[in-house]
Amino acid sequence: MVASGVCRSDDHVTSGNFVTPLPVIAGHEAAGIVESIGEGVTAVKPGIELLLGEGNFLSTSTFSQYTVVDEISVVKIDAAAPLEKVCLIGCGFTTGYGSAIEVAKVTPGSTCAVFGLGGVGLSVVMGCKAAGAARIIGVDINKDKYAKAKQVGATECISPQDFKKPIHEVLKEMSGGGVDFSFEVVGQLDTMVAALASCQEAYGVSVIVGVPPDSQNLSVNPMLLLGGRTWTGAIFGGFKSKDSVPKLVTDFMAKKYSFDPLITHVLPFEKINEAFDLLRSGKR
CATH class of the missing domain: 3.90.180.10 (Medium-chain alcohol dehydrogenases, catalytic domain)
Structure with a gap:
C-alpha cells in the first residue's frame, strides 16, 4: 500500500x-x-x-x-x-462525482443543492459543475467549508442554523419552487428528508449519498413522492x-x-x- x-x-x-x-x-x-x-x-x-x-x-x-x-x-x-x-x-471522489454525473444525471442550466460539504460533498459539487449546472447551493453548518466549496464550483453556501424556517423551505424559496437536483452527503435521516423536500415536487431528483446510521429506519410522508419527485441512491456514484x-x-x-x-x-x-x-x- x-x-x-x-x-x-x-x-x-x-x-x-x-x-x-x-x-x-x-x-x-x-x-x-x-x-x-x-x-x-x-x-x-x-x-x-x-x-x-x-x-x-x-x-x-x-x-x-x-x-x-x-x-x-x-x-x-x-x-x-x-x-x-x-x-x-x-x-470518495468517485462516489460524489458519479452521484451527480451518473446517478442524478444533472442537466445543463439546472439548480442543485448539496447537503454536506466534506470531501464527498465537494466531489458532488465538482460533478454538478462538470454537468453544466447553473446554480449549485452548498448546505453545511460548518462555514469553514464554504470557501473551498465555492472554489470547486458552488455558487453560494448557506447554513440551516441561519434561518428560522426549515432548510427545505429556504431552498424552495431560493429556487422558485424547488431545486432540480439535491444530494444528501451527510448521512443523517433528517437531512435525507430535507434534501428530498427541497426538490421541485413534480420532477426533482434527490440522491442519497451519505451512509445512514446503522439499524435506523426512515419514516417519510409518501406525499413527498406522489407529485413526481424521484428519490434514489447508489454505491460508488x-x-x-x-x-x-x-x-x-x-x-x-x-x-x-x-x-x-x-x-x-x-x-x-x-x-x-x-x-x-x-x-x-x-x-x-
Missing part, C-alpha cells in the same frame, strides 16, 4: 455505525503496487500500480502496509499517476469500478479535474489516529 484516504465509512466502523465482526482492518480508498500474485490471476502482475476499488471495505483493508485482495478488487491504472492523489478515486476507474484516472491525468482541493493533509501511516481526529473535527 502506498496511499490510503480516510473515509467517513471507516470512521463508522470504529464508532459502531457499521456493525462489523472484529477483529478487522478498515480502509478501502487506496492505491499501491502489486508485489506478488496468486495462481490464476491475470488482470495484474507484480510491479504494476493498482487502485483498490470501492466495495465492501473488508475486501480491501487498506490501513496496512500490505494487504491481500481478490483479483476483482484490483484495477490496473496509469503507472504515471500520483498514487497519493488518485487513491481518492477508490471511493453508479460507476462500475473495473471499467470506470481507469478512465477516471486517465481524465485526472488529462487535468479534467484536480484533487488538490480535496486533500487537506498528507500524514505518515503512524499518524492515522491524528487523521481520524481531523476527520471528526471537520478540518479535512
Whole structure:
C-alpha cells in the first residue's frame, strides 16, 4: 500500500455505525503496487500500480502496509499517476462525482443543492459543475467549508442554523419552487428528508449519498413522492469500478479535474489516529 484516504465509512466502523465482526482492518480508498500474485490471476502482475476499488471495505483493508485482495478488487491504472492523489478515486471522489454525473444525471442550466460539504460533498459539487449546472447551493453548518466549496464550483453556501424556517423551505424559496437536483452527503435521516423536500415536487431528483446510521429506519410522508419527485441512491456514484476507474484516472491525468482541493493533509501511516481526529473535527 502506498496511499490510503480516510473515509467517513471507516470512521463508522470504529464508532459502531457499521456493525462489523472484529477483529478487522478498515480502509478501502487506496492505491499501491502489486508485489506478488496468486495462481490464476491475470488482470495484474507484480510491479504494476493498482487502485483498490470501492466495495465492501473488508475486501480491501487498506490501513496496512500490505494487504491481500481478490483479483476483482484490483484495477490496473496509469503507472504515471500520483498514487497519493488518485487513491481518492477508490471511493470518495468517485462516489460524489458519479452521484451527480451518473446517478442524478444533472442537466445543463439546472439548480442543485448539496447537503454536506466534506470531501464527498465537494466531489458532488465538482460533478454538478462538470454537468453544466447553473446554480449549485452548498448546505453545511460548518462555514469553514464554504470557501473551498465555492472554489470547486458552488455558487453560494448557506447554513440551516441561519434561518428560522426549515432548510427545505429556504431552498424552495431560493429556487422558485424547488431545486432540480439535491444530494444528501451527510448521512443523517433528517437531512435525507430535507434534501428530498427541497426538490421541485413534480420532477426533482434527490440522491442519497451519505451512509445512514446503522439499524435506523426512515419514516417519510409518501406525499413527498406522489407529485413526481424521484428519490434514489447508489454505491460508488453508479460507476462500475473495473471499467470506470481507469478512465477516471486517465481524465485526472488529462487535468479534467484536480484533487488538490480535496486533500487537506498528507500524514505518515503512524499518524492515522491524528487523521481520524481531523476527520471528526471537520478540518479535512
